[in-house]
Amino acid sequence: MTAGRSLLALPMVLLLLGGAILPLAILVVISFWSVDFDAFELVPGFGLASWREVLGNPTYPYLIGKAVLTGSVTAGLTALAGYPIALSLLRVPQRWKSVALVVLMTPLYTGEIVRIYAWRLVLGTDGLVNGVLLGLHLVQVPVKVILFSPVSTILALVYDELPFMTLALWIALERLDLRLVEAARDLGARPLTAFVRVTLPMTSTGLCAGALAVFALSAGDLQTPNFLGGPTGATALASIDNFFGTAFDWPTASALALSLLFALGIVAAVASLLILRIGGGAVRTRP
Amino acid sequence: MSVLFTRRQTLAGIVGGVSAGLLSVERARAAVAELVWATWDSNAHPEYVEPFRKETGTAIKLSFLSSEDAQFAALKTGSAKDWDVVNPGLNGAWRYIDGKVLRPLDLARIPNRQYLYAPFKDTPKVVGKDGATYAVPYLWGLNPIVYRKDIYKDEPTYATLFDAKYKGQLAMRDYALESIGVAGLYIGIPRDQVFTMDDSQLAEAKKALIAQKPLLRTYWQTIGDLTNLFATNEVTCAFSWRVPYDALKGKMAMGMAKPKAGIFGWCDTFAIPTSTPDDKVAAAHAFGNYLLGPDYAMAIAEIGNYATASSVIRDKLSHDKQEAIFVDDMSVMNSFMWPVAPPNYSAWLKVWNEVKAA
Numbered sequence: 206m207t208a209g210r211s212l213l214a215l216p217m218v219l220l221l222l223g224g225a226i227l228p229l230a231i232l233v234v235i236s237f238w239s240v241d242f243d244a245f246e247l248v249p250g251f252g253l254a255s256w257r258e259v260l261g262n263p264t265y266p267y268l269i270g271k272a273v274l275t276g277s278v279t280a281g282l283t284a285l286a287g288y289p290i291a292l293s294l295l296r297v298p299q300r301w302k303s304v305a306l307v308v309l310m311t312p313l314y315t316g317e318i319v320r321i322y323a324w325r326l327v328l329g330t331d332g333l334v335n336g337v338l339l340g341l342h343l344v345q346v347p348v349k350v351i352l353f354s355p356v357s358t359i360l361a362l363v364y365d366e367l368p369f370m371t372l373a374l375w376i377a378l379e380r381l382d383l384r385l386v387e388a389a390r391d392l393g394a395r396p397l398t399a400f401v402r403v404t405l406p407m408t409s410t411g412l413c414a415g416a417l418a419v420f421a422l423s424a425g426d427l428q429t430p431n432f433l434g435g436p437t438g439a440t441a442l443a444s445i446d447n448f449f450g451t452a453f454d455w456p457t458a459s460a461l462a463l464s465l466l467f468a469l470g471i472v473a474a475v476a477s478l479l480i481l482r483i484g485g486g487a488v489r490t491r492p
Numbered sequence: 493m494s495v496l497f498t499r500r501q502t503l504a505g506i507v508g509g510v511s512a513g514l515l516s517v518e519r520a521r522a523a524v525a526e527l528v529w530a531t532w533d534s535n536a537h538p539e540y541v542e543p544f545r546k547e548t549g550t551a552i553k554l555s556f557l558s559s560e561d562a563q564f565a566a567l568k569t570g571s572a573k574d575w576d577v578v579n580p581g582l583n584g585a586w587r588y589i590d591g592k593v594l595r596p597l598d599l600a601r602i603p604n605r606q607y608l609y610a611p612f613k614d615t616p617k618v619v620g621k622d623g624a625t626y627a628v629p630y631l632w633g634l635n636p637i638v639y640r641k642d643i644y645k646d647e648p649t650y651a652t653l654f655d656a657k658y659k660g661q662l663a664m665r666d667y668a669l670e671s672i673g674v675a676g677l678y679i680g681i682p683r684d685q686v687f688t689m690d691d692s693q694l695a696e697a698k699k700a701l702i703a704q705k706p707l708l709r710t711y712w713q714t715i716g717d718l719t720n721l722f723a724t725n726e727v728t729c730a731f732s733w734r735v736p737y738d739a740l741k742g743k744m745a746m747g748m749a750k751p752k753a754g755i756f757g758w759c760d761t762f763a764i765p766t767s768t769p770d771d772k773v774a775a776a777h778a779f780g781n782y783l784l785g786p787d788y789a790m791a792i793a794e795i796g797n798y799a800t801a802s803s804v805i806r807d808k809l810s811h812d813k814q815e816a817i818f819v820d821d822m823s824v825m826n827s828f829m830w831p832v833a834p835p836n837y838s839a840w841l842k843v844w845n846e847v848k849a850a
Binding site: 240242243244245258262264265267268322325326329330331332349352353431432434435436438439443444447448449450451452453454457 | 558559561562564565566568587590591660666668705706708709710711713717720724725726835837838841842844845846848849
C-alpha cells in the first residue's frame with residue numbers, strides 16, 4: 206500500500222484516538238482523584254482509595270466475574286443455536302437470501318425495552334408459558350422461577366444477541382467449500398464428526414467474530430438484567446451507573462469501569478486465541 | 493407630594509402598558525418555541541401543560557428523570573445542557589444551590605407564588621447563602637405502601653415488606669436512599685434519624701435488606717414498571733409511589749398504607765439551570781408561574797391525584813378530592829419524613845451495591 210493510501214485511514218485513526226483512547230485516559234486520571242462531597246467537586250490529586258475500594262471489596266470482583274460469566278454463557282449458547290440456523294440459511298436459494306437476512310435481523314428492529322416487556326408477557330405469572338403449563342395441567346400454580354431469575358436474563362440475552370452470532374457464522378459458512386464436507390462424509394465421517402473436524406475449524410474466524418461481539422454486548426448489558434433479573438439482576442454496570450450518577454463518586458466509578466474493561470479485554474483476548482487455534486490445523490481452500 | 497393623573501394620561505398608560513405587554517408576549521412567542529422540562533414521568537399527561545402552550549405559544553417538551561441524584565449529576569457534569577427547567581426535590585435543593593448549577597429566580601416574575609401554602613412559601617431550603625431564591629416548591633405528596641386489599645387483611649406496615657409469609661410477592665425500589673431508609677425504619681431507627689444513620693446502624697440496615705432479598709419478586713426501576721408488575725400479578729405489595737394505586741384501583745382491589753413509623757413525603761421544586769440560554773429565562777419563569785396557577789393545579793388534581801404547593805384551587809375541590817390528594821387536613825405534613833441525601837451518601841451507595849450483589 207502506498208503512503209497516500211495509508212493516509213486514507215488517518216481520519217478513522219484520529220476518531221479512534223479521540224473517541225476511545227482519550228476518554229479511557231481521562232478515566233485513568235480521575236480514578237486517582239477524590240471527591241469533595243461538601244462542594245460536589247472532583248479534587249485532582251493522586252490517591253489509591255478508589256482502587257482499594259474496588260479491588261479490596263469482594264462485591265466488585267464478584268460483579269466483574271458475573272459479567273464475564275454472563276458474556277461467556279451467552280456467547281456459548283448463541284454459538285450452539287447459531288450454527289444450525291446459519292447452516293440452514295446456507296441452503297436458502299440465492300434470490301431469497303436477502304429476505305432471510307432481513308428476517309434474521311428482525312429482533313434488532315424493536316427497542317430493547319420492548320423486547321424486555323415482551324419477555325415478561327411470555328415468562329410471567331400470567332404469561333404465555335404459564336398459561337400453557339396450567340392449560341395442560343402440568344402445573345397447579347404458576348411457575349415463578351422462570352421470570353426475574355438468571356434464567357430469564359440469559360434467555361433474553363441469547364435472543365437479543367443471536368443475530369450477531371448467526372450473521373458472523375453465516376458469512377464464514379458462505380466461504381466454506383462444501384465439497385470438503387462432502388468428501389469427509391464420503392470417506393465415512395458421521396455428520397457430527399464432519400462438523401467438528403471440517404466445518405468448525407474452517408469457520409473459526411466467524412465463530413471468533415460472533416463470540417467477541419456477543420460477549421461484549423451481553424457482558425455490558427444493563428437493562429436486561431435490571432428488568433428481568435429480579436433480585437439477582439445486580440451488574441457491575443449498574444454499580445458504575447450508581448457511582449457516576451447517584452453518588453457523584455467519579456473516582457470509584459472510573460476504577461470500577463477500568464477494572465471491568467481490563468477483565469473483559471483479557472478474557473476476550475484469551476478466548477479469541479483459543480477459538481482461532483481450533484482452525485489452526487484446518488485444511489485451507491485455495492483463493 | 494401627591495401625583496395626580498388625568499383620565500387621558502391614565503388611559504394612555506393603560507394602552508401603553510397593554511401594548512408593551514402584548515409586544516413582550518409576541519416577542520416571547522417569537523423567541524421561544526419550546527422549553528425542555530426535566531421532570532418525572534408522572535407529569536407525562538399532555539393536559540398538564542397544554543394550557544401553557546395555548547397561552548404563550550411555548551411548547552413544553554418533557555425529558556424524564558430516572559432519579560433525583562441522576563438529575564443532579566447530569567447538571568453538575570454538564571451532560572444535560574438541553575434542559576431549560578429542572579425539578580430538584582425540596583430537601584435536596586441545597587446540593588444544587590451549593591453546586592452552583594441553578595440560576596437565581598426573579599420572584600417578581602412568579603406572582604402565583606403568593607398562593608403557596610405557608611410551609612412551602614417560607615421554606616429556607618430554596619434560599620442560597622447569598623439570600624437569593626433558587627427554586628420554588630410546586631408539587632408535593634407522599635410515598636405510601638401500595639398493596640392488594642384482597643390479599644392483605646390488615647393494612648401493611650414496613651414489617652410486611654420483610655415478612656417471609658409474602659415471599660415472592662414483594663417489591664422494593666432499586667434506589668438506595670428510599671430502600672435503606674425503609675430498612676432503617678424497620679429495624680427501629682426513629683424517623684428523624686434515618687437519614688443520618690451511623691456506620692453500625694447502616695450495617696444493621698444492610699443485614700435486614702440482605703435477609704429481605706429472597707422474599708422479593710424484584711426491585712422496581714420506574715413507576716411504570718411497578719404499575720405493570722401489579723397489573724400482571726407479579727407483585728402484591730411494594731414500597732411505592734401512589735401511581736399504581738390510582739392506575740389500577742378500578743380494576744383491582746388496591747390499597748394504600750401510610751405506616752405510622754414514618755411516611756416518606758416528597759416535594760418537587762421548579763428551578764432554572766445555569767445552562768438555560770438567556771433568551772429562554774423569561775419563558776422559563778412564566779412556566780414556573782404556570783405551575784403554581786389554577787390550570788396545572790386542577791389538571792394534576794383531577795388526572796394525577798396530586799396536590800400542588802399552591803392553595804389556588806383548594807377551596808374549589810370537593811371534600812373527597814381534597815382527601816384524595818391529602819389537602820383536607822394540612823397537618824398531615826407534620827408527620828412526613830422528608831428524604832434528604834445523607835452526608836455519607838457514598839457509604840449508602842456502597843451498602844446498596846453490596847446488598848444488590850449479595
